[in-house]
Amino acid sequence: MKFRRSERLVDMTNYLLDNPSNLVPLTFFAERYGSAKSSISEDLTIIKETFEQRGIGMLTTVPGAAGGVKYIVKSNEEDSSLFLDEMCDIMAKPDRILPGGYLYMNDVLGNPQLMKKVGRVIASAYAEQEINVVMTMATKGIPIANAVASYLNVPVVIVRRDNKVTEGPTVSINYISGSSKRIQTMLLSKRSLEEGSKVLVVDDFMKAGGTIKGMTDLLGEFNATVAGIAVLIESEDTEERLVDNYLSLLKLSELDTKDKKINVTKGNYFDVIAKTK
C-alpha cells in the first residue's frame, strides 16, 4: 500500500510527537509507507520547518547507517513567556489563599492542558541534556513529573512519605523540612532507580527547599546524580534556601492572608535557560 505525501505528513507528525527524544531510522518510515528514503527526507524537511516555525520543537537528523531523525521538544521563548504570564494570573486569584497562608493548587495540577504546557516548558530546558529519569515527591508533584517525563520520554520515579507493601524493598532517609524544621522520612522503592542514573528532580512548590534537598540526598543512596531541579512555583518568603541551581517557572512574591492578596511573577526560568545556551 502506497501513501501520498499528505498522508505521510499527518502520520509522521503524529508518530514523532508520540515518540519524543527517540531516534527513528529513516528506513522505519520508508517501510511504513512503502516510500523511497529520498521522499521521506523531503517530508522530514517540511515537518522540521513547520515544527520550528510554530514552536513545536526541533527535528535533529543523525546521518549514517545508525542514524535517523529525532524530535526534541522546544517551546519557543515567546510562547513560554505568554504561557507563564497566563499562569501568573491563574495563580494570583485571591480565593487560592488557604488558612495558614497555603496556596490552593489542585485545580491547576489537575488540569491536563495546563500540565502539558508546564511539561513542555520544563522539558524544553532539559531536552538537550542527558536525563534518564524524572523524580518527584508524592502526591502533588506527580502530574508535573508525568508531563515532563512524557516530553523527555523517560520514566518517572515517585518518592513517598509512607511505606506501602506494593513498593517492595525501599531505601529511606530522614530529612529536615526547611520551613517547619521537623524531621521527616522519605523513601523510594529500591528497584525503581538504577545506579548511575542522571535524574531531573521536579516538584510543584518550593519554599526553603527541604523536600528537594531530601530528594537529592536520597539520590546519593542510589549512586545517582542530580541532572537538574525544576519547580512550578518557588516562594520568596524564606530565610534560607537549602538548594541552589534550580529552575522555577513562577515565583510567589507575596501572599497576604489578611488583605487576601497574592502576587505571582515569573521565576528564574529565562535567566537559567539563557545561561545554558
Place this chain on the structure above:
Amino acid sequence: MKFRRSERLVDMTNYLLDNPSNLVPLTFFAERYGSAKSSISEDLTIIKETFEQRGIGMLTTVPGAAGGVKYIVKSNEEDSSLFLDEMCDIMAKPDRILPGGYLYMNDVLGNPQLMKKVGRVIASAYAEQEINVVMTMATKGIPIANAVASYLNVPVVIVRRDNKVTEGPTVSINYISGSSKRIQTMLLSKRSLEEGSKVLVVDDFMKAGGTIKGMTDLLGEFNATVAGIAVLIESEDTEERLVDNYLSLLKLSELDTKDKKINVTKGNYFDVIAKTK
C-alpha cells in the same frame, strides 16, 4: 503570511492532537493560516482519513455557524488488542511478586509510553460519552488518571487517604476495604468537584473493589454521578465484588507466591466496548 498545504497539515495535526474533544471552528484554522475555509475543509478530509486509517482517532465535523471540527481519540481494536497482549506479558514477569502476594507495578505506572497507551485505550471507550472529570485515588492511580484525562481533555481530581493543609476544606467518608475488611477514610477537597459532574473513576488495581466503591459513595456527597469505572488490572482472586459495570484492561488470574508464577490475561475490555456499540 501564507502557509502551504503541507505545512498546514503538520501544524493542524499537532493542534488537533493537542486539543482532543474540543470543537475547533474552521475559521480558527482559516485565520491561523490565511487560507480559505474550502482549503481547510480539504485539509481536514486528508487528516480525517489518515487518522482513521492509522488508528489515531476520529475527526467529527459539526456543521453550521457554531460548528467546527473535533478530534476524538479512538484506538482501533487491533492496536488495542496487540497492546493488551504486550501488557499481559509485561505484568506476568515473575519478579513482580512481592511478599504477601502483591504485584510490583511502579515501573509500569512510571513509564510514560505505556501510560499514554493505557490512557488511549481507556479514553477510546469513553470518548463519545459525556465525561466531565476523571477521579482517582492517590497515589498509584494518578498516572493512569492523568493519561486518560489528557485524551478526554477533562480535569483530574484526586482522592486521598490523609488530609493535608493544601487541600482546603474536604469532604470525607469512611469505607470498608473489600479485601482486608478494615475501616478506612478517604477524602476529597471540597472545591475540586462541581455538583452534577459526570465522573469517570479510574484506578490501577481492583480486588474486591472497596476503594472504588468508596469513591462512588464519595461522589454521592458531591451530588455527582458515576459515568464509568475503569481499572488497569482486576484480580480474579476475590470472594465478592463490590462494584459491577466496570471496565478492566487486564485480569490477574493467578499469582502463586510459592512457585513464583503470575498469569495475566485480557480483562473485560472488549466485551464492554462491544456492548456499548
